[in-house]
Amino acid sequence: MIRKEDCQKVIRAFRAKHGIDATDENVIATVHLMNAHGLDVHAALDQSSRSGNDRGVDAWYYHEPDNELTIYQSKLTESKALCLRGLNDLDTARQWIEQIVLEGTVDSIPNDNHCLFNLYTKLSSVRGSIKKIRFVILSLFDRNEIEDCSEYQEFETILVKSQLNHHVRDVLNGKLVLDASEYNLERSVAVEPKVYPINKIPNAQVDLRRNAHLDLAYIPLDSLVQLYRQRGNVLFDKNVRLSLLGTKEARERLLHPMEETLDAVTSGKLSPNIFPFYHVGITISATSAGADGENLLNLEAPSIINGCQTITIANEYLKKLEKQKNDAGIELFRQIKVIAKVVVGTRDDELKEITNCNNRQKPN
Incomplete structure (x- = not known):
């Protein structure tokens, strides 16, 4: 014992x-x-x-x-x-x-x-x-x-x-x-780091220095929801605005316009392609990213530093569609894509400033 x-x-x-x-x-x-x-x-x-x-x-x-x-x-x-x-x-x-x-x-x-x-x-x-x-x-x-x-x-x-x-x-x-x-209390080294694959835009990388860069990605909103369902709130551990949804006024400013857009898309009134025109995008940080061909990034320790509200609202909306068994709406939801900046290999002080800069915009 x-x-x-x-x-x-x-x-x-x-x-x-x-x-x-x-x-x-x-x-x-x-x-x-x-x-x-x-x-x-x-x-x-x-x-x-x-x-x-x-x-x-x-x-x-x-x-x-x-x-x-x-x-x-x-x-x-x-x-x-x-x-x-x-x-x-x-x-x-x-x-x-x-x-x-x-x-x-x-x-x-x-x-x-x-x-x-x-x-x-x-x-x-x-x-x-x-x-x-x-x-x-x-x-x-x-x-x-x-x-x-x-x-x-x-x-x-x-x-x-x-x-x-x-x-x-x-x-x-x-x-x-x-x-x-x-319980096993004897510390051991991991066999390998877990990676989370996302699609990236080819030839859209900005280098900061060796092993530190920014990639542009065009990610299905459904993939971000699935990533959230895999990781839970630990996905947002670096986001300084996670508490923004805590007030009714702030939540309504975010929730209602986005839900209206999702309603229009999943009912077929608007094309799924309209979403990135309306949405400012999200920012993801990762400790490292291995390229798998031109179109895929394998991220280690991904964290959403801007856009957690988008993902949590989308998750609740998809849960509603799933409960309703609205297969047509779910299929249209899966066609929605979001523009993402993927920040890799930055120092803590740089990441803090990136987070603050990306979160200065007030939600509409």
């Missing part, structure tokens, strides 16, 4: 460095992903929950070479009884995953929890090739201390009898595994 104080020390250091707003159980699950699986902080944040509606999934990892999915439920408690309650959460996760693997869909796409959204996206693409699904209770306790409990054995029986187990074994020739693990 590891000490709770050691976990809390790691949690405090992580919060201080990354400014993440999440429960201790969620933060330590993120740290575990980094240490146990060699993920960088951005991939680990994308694959761990920081909000409710998590369907029992605090974190997840998919190992491509072995087609192995691991589902974590985190319980940062010194009470074994409270820890074992996490098995009920894992059963909730099992039922949700069962629906995706067997049927290929869920009642609604989880667009209000980035961790589930990313898991749903991954599962949808690999549901026919999964060879192992591990359900892991993550805690302070040693594996043997948990495995010997009757609650653990009872949940294992539930897994054995589940439709998911029969499908994975009989159809996919794989297996389910129930496991218990201590």
Whole structure:
């Protein structure tokens, strides 16, 4: 059994460095992903929950070479009884995953929890090739201390009898595994940085110095919404105007004109091509960007430093279309594109000034 104080020390250091707003159980699950699986902080944040509606999934990892999915439920408690309650959460996760693997869909796409959204996206693409699904209770306790409990054995029986187990074994020739693990606090270097691809405009780069430049991009608004759904509010961690939507007056100045434009586009009254004429564009910062041909940038640590309101409004609007099952409107929404400046490799003082300059314009 590891000490709770050691976990809390790691949690405090992580919060201080990354400014993440999440429960201790969620933060330590993120740290575990980094240490146990060699993920960088951005991939680990994308694959761990920081909000409710998590369907029992605090974190997840998919190992491509072995087609192995691991589902974590985190319980940062010194009470074994409270820890074992996490098995009920894992059963909730099992039922949700069962629906995706067997049927290929869920009642609604989880667009209000980035961790589930990313898991749903991954599962949808690999549901026919999964060879192992591990359900892991993550805690302070040693594996043997948990495995010997009757609650653990009872949940294992539930897994054995589940439709998911029969499908994975009989159809996919794989297996389910129930496991218990201590939090991994041993720091490790990431295997590779996570990158986020975006389309760029060819021959539209302005060099500041070596490895620091500005690229122009023409990005589908839907791609920005999907990036937000992948990353959550961490995508806006460098934006000084995130609180602008907090006042009713400021929100209405942004919301109503943009919604009117989106209404006109998705109803077919206006062409999707009109959007960049009306919209000033957005600015994205990244620590580095690798070019993949002339038309693609692979961004590391992307952050929206101007335009978070555009993305959050667009996300809510798309959620409305999805709830209405307005397929025609969704297709027109996906044709909307936004002009973006992609700022790569700038120093902190430069990025601060870029952010301030881009945010001086008042929303109309």
